[in-house]
Amino acid sequence: HSIAGLPCNSLDEVFKAVEKGAAQFGVVPVENSSEGAISRTLDLLLDSPMRISGEVVLPIRHHLLTKSGKLEGVTTVCAHAQALAQCQQWLSVHAPQLKRQAVSSNAEAARMASIDPTLAAIAGDPAQEAYGLQAVAAQIQDDPHNRTRFVVVGTYECQPTGADQTSLVLSVDNQPGAVHSLLAPLAKHGVSMNRFESRPARKGTWEYHFYIDIAGHADDEKVAKAIDELKSIAAFYKKLGSYPRSAA
Template identity: 45%
Template sequence: MSTENELKGLRENIDAIDSQLIELISERARCAEKVADVKSKASENEVALFYRPEREAQVLRSVMERNPGPFSNEEMARLFREIMSSCLALEQPVRVAFLGPEGTFTQQAALKHFGKSAVAKPMGAIDEVFREVAAGAVNYGVVPVENSTEGVVNHTLDNFIESSVRICGEVELRIHHHLLVADTTKIKQISRVYSHAQSFAQCRKWLDANYPTVERVAVNSNADAAKRIKSEWHSAAIAGDMAQDLYDLQPIEEKIEDHPDNTTRFLIIGSESVAPSGNDKTSIVVSLRNKPGALHDLLRPFYENGIDLTRVETRPSRNAKWTYIFFVDFIGHCEDEVVKSVLDSIAANSGDLRILGSYPIAVL
């Protein structure tokens, strides 16, 4: 068989497979519409919940477990994430607030978690994202909580102290920073670099080695940095792929972060509790009474019951000087019997305990 005939046969096979895919995706979409109809009828006077974080996590995990290749598990899951996002939009588009402006890593995290069919709304500050969710103006919000290099985002933790919103999910995003310029930039005369303070910290060693004398100007976001250099011929910006594409910039150096595994964890905040998905994490905030051994008493029940702690953070309490509250993340769901027992023990020995949420561990 000649090469041309062989290619023709393969292309015909691809066309036939594409026809099957189109029909199967359409059938899935029709099924999603029926699900929406059933939920709407069952909810009667209450607001129907179309997006179920635990269900989506279970589907994506199942996709990754059944993936035969040659796509990687993550790539296959990303394909299904977009199909699920489009199907959900037929039921009811998810409205999501994120820390803006457009082009930020938080927007990238929101699209990674909810898919591109979600209606994303940029907000100017983290507390504005919390307010939008609490007021019901959006279904969910996306906020950064910690970076593998620079640690916790204190502003996010502080908002949980005063807000009634719940954590409904998490998403982890590998952060790659690029040194970007506009088409009007005179590269050899760069004297100023714009970026977010966290990005400067994550690229400190690279900047010290390659641009030690340039002025470093911290701005509200990397997207803001990207926008600013459009009108300055002597400036560059540190930002990611989304800002680069949105503002039509060019990289003169790529992946300049000091640590190649640089990752930021984002939280999905909403108003409802999330049912167990089978692989969950719980976040709590605890105010301790000021007494010897208080922290030991807080952590001991986790150790005694074999519960894995994934994060413990301390923040000053606003109620009294030199008193502190603790943010604790651990593996398990608050409906698990062993977790219930641990939380009851902590509540009996603490000044105040609040469950911020139990939610699926990040799949993507």
């Protein structure tokens, strides 16, 4: 079976495409090994009815691209804010004269550079090929081991495989020991936590949502027991999905 791709210029567009049925699944970055969580993805996962049905960890290779393959006449380099951060040392040493402009995605940066000779883009091989750009310099990421974790979002509910991960979002009342109260049920039932991330709840107060990845499927007995306890103490609870864990 073949899979048809639907390019989107931003993370928001990916979620909208899946929610409206224009695509069955969307693939979005959620975490980078150098720069940490992709905040916009976390916010979209919180607000969207979509669930996570898979993940993959991929090496990230950033190239500096222009229409001509040269920097003559180029004044600005465009990329997603994460890509700019992942290449900041290289840019400071090799192209300090370029103004840095954050845009919605590296693909959008490549599109912009393909029609404006004063722009350079930071993007990977697919965007370079799609927009007919030439490489000024290849693999300019500061970390040679740079990797990004992507998740697959859609409406599909994965069945247990024996090698799964469950992603949750929770919040608790702001009081002493609040975070410990979220960890205690996991320890009690022997459930390992793979990731813990906090994000402001965007309510104008000092409240946070906690994004937690735990080992196992929500239907596994010990995971189900831990989740039941979490639900009883959480002010807010949402399961983002249970899905096969990436081997990478």
